[in-house]
Amino acid sequence: MRKIYLDNAATTQPLAICSDIYTEYAQELWQNPSALYADATRVQTKVEEAKKTLLRAFGSSVHRCVFTSCGSESANMVILRGARQKKNMNYVCGGAEHPCVEESFKYLAEQGYPVTFIKPDRHGVITPAQVAEAVDADTALVSVMHVNNETGAKNDIEKIAAAVKAKNAQAMFHADGVQAYCKERLTNTSNIDYYTVSAHKLHAHKGTGAVFYKENTPLKPYILGGGQEGGLRSGTQNTLGIFSFAAAVSYFMEEADKEQAGRVRDIFLEACSGIEDIVLLTPEDSEQACRHIVNLSVLGVRGETLLHTLEQQGICISTGSACSSKKGKSRIAKALGLSEEEAEGAIRISFSPFTTQEEVLTAAAQIKKEAELLRRFTRK
Structure with missing residues (x-):
């Protein structure tokens, strides 16, 4: 059948090129990128090249990239470790988010932080005006997904982020871009502080995600240890997943x-x-x-x-x-x-x-x- x-x-389904990437990885690029000898340095260089590829597809020259294990880890890292958590701070979240976002904000609410959940329309769309109304001088972080994973609703996160900054320039803005990355074009990422993505939605291997973040925005490590990924995400990098992620992004940019x-x-x-x-x-x-x-x-x-x-x-x-x-x-x-x-x-x-x-x-x-x-x- x-x-x-x-x-x-x-x-x-992973692209056919992922098989070639695995062969190259298994035969030539399997070394630990944190080691100091030449072969390992070559692997680390390819990791850095992969970051540049992902950021080009995002459309930014001012953001940085940290690799994670998935979109859920990426969102958790941003929400729980990417905002100034002071006692008087509050948070704003879309009302139809993926569980990795919604549950993170519910956790913050349980810790005593005020969280406002914006009610979407019956299709999942949230407007910039709705978000701006919920933002005040004490808002630490706003999170609204780019594309709703269940309904396919597309939020205008460029206008939403701009509305947030107009209301409070110090508030951070995050968008879950897992369903949108490489599929929905962004023309202005300047007001987006964090954008989280996942490889397996783009015909790459499961087990790799990423956070795009603006330099000097608050972001602390969620996983502690050896200090990989610039100290932001400890643990030996999943280089096979990273290489397949970059190849899939290149495919979407150049061939798809x-x-x-x-x-x-x-x-x-x-x-x-x-x-x-x-x-x-x-x-x-x-x-x-x-x-x-x-x-x-x-x-x-x-x-x-x-x-x-x-x-x-x-x-x-x-x-x-x-x-x-x-x-x-x-x-x-x-x-x-x-x-x-x-x-x-x-x-x-x-x-x-x-x-x-x-x-x-x-x-x-x-x-x-x-x-x-x-x-x-x-x-x-």
């Missing part, structure tokens, strides 16, 4: 068909338009929606049931964030104010530069077929 993989927001995900998304949505009783949870406004994630609710059908039915046909989708899939009802559905029926029927389909028109047409047709069949058993 041919597999159709439409869960690229959860993870992506950046329009393909958007093309198949439009084809998929058009094909789904004939399905009875579906609700688009992704923003309809193209300025507020990314091009690689679609979330819709098939009313009268449990999303999890539809997922497993499609799986039997070789089609892989999800019902939301892979990180939250084992925790029951989506907290995002609650944050967006979805009805119980909308939340129960929600499914997420996510595309890559390698997704084809044939695949999305097959998936849409199968969703229609299975929805009609399942409704016979759920609707009276």
Whole structure:
């Protein structure tokens, strides 16, 4: 049975070049980059080159890069170790963030710091005005995600960051860029103090993330030890993961068909338009929606049931964030104010530069077929 993989927001298949990178790593570049002999120095040089590659894709010449193990560690590091934590400080957080962000701010709230969670619209969008209203002279850190991992909503973080700085120039601004990096272009990063990313969303190996941070912004080590990564992240670097991350970023910058995900998304949505009783949870406004994630609710059908039915046909989708899939009802559905029926029927389909028109047409047709069949058993 041919597999159709439409869960690229959860993870992506590594590029073919990652096999070549592993071979080079295993045969020539396996040395510890902290050692002082020539071969190890060569590895460290490649690590520094990888940082430059990632920052070029981000669009900044003033930020620095520290490698971590994943996007979650990166966000935890910024939120828990990247702001001036004084007794009178407060925090502002988007209301539909990834758990790695939301749980970090909940931890701060438990420690006694005031945290304001901004309520998004029903698609997950947050406006600059909403954020600015929550910022005051004592705000230490504001965090609003670039692209929502469940709905595909795209926040204008450039305008949001500018609004934060206009209200309080000393407040730090962080954006979770895991779903957006190399897929959504930024033209002005000057007001973004921290931006966190992850390799495995870009067809590289799992196990590597990064924090982009402006020089002289507050940032302390989250993991202590040997003082690697300029003293900010101890532990021997995952050089294989770093090299594959840089290669994937280079691919997205130089070779990837950046329009393909958007093309198949439009084809998929058009094909789904004939399905009875579906609700688009992704923003309809193209300025507020990314091009690689679609979330819709098939009313009268449990999303999890539809997922497993499609799986039997070789089609892989999800019902939301892979990180939250084992925790029951989506907290995002609650944050967006979805009805119980909308939340129960929600499914997420996510595309890559390698997704084809044939695949999305097959998936849409199968969703229609299975929805009609399942409704016979759920609707009276």
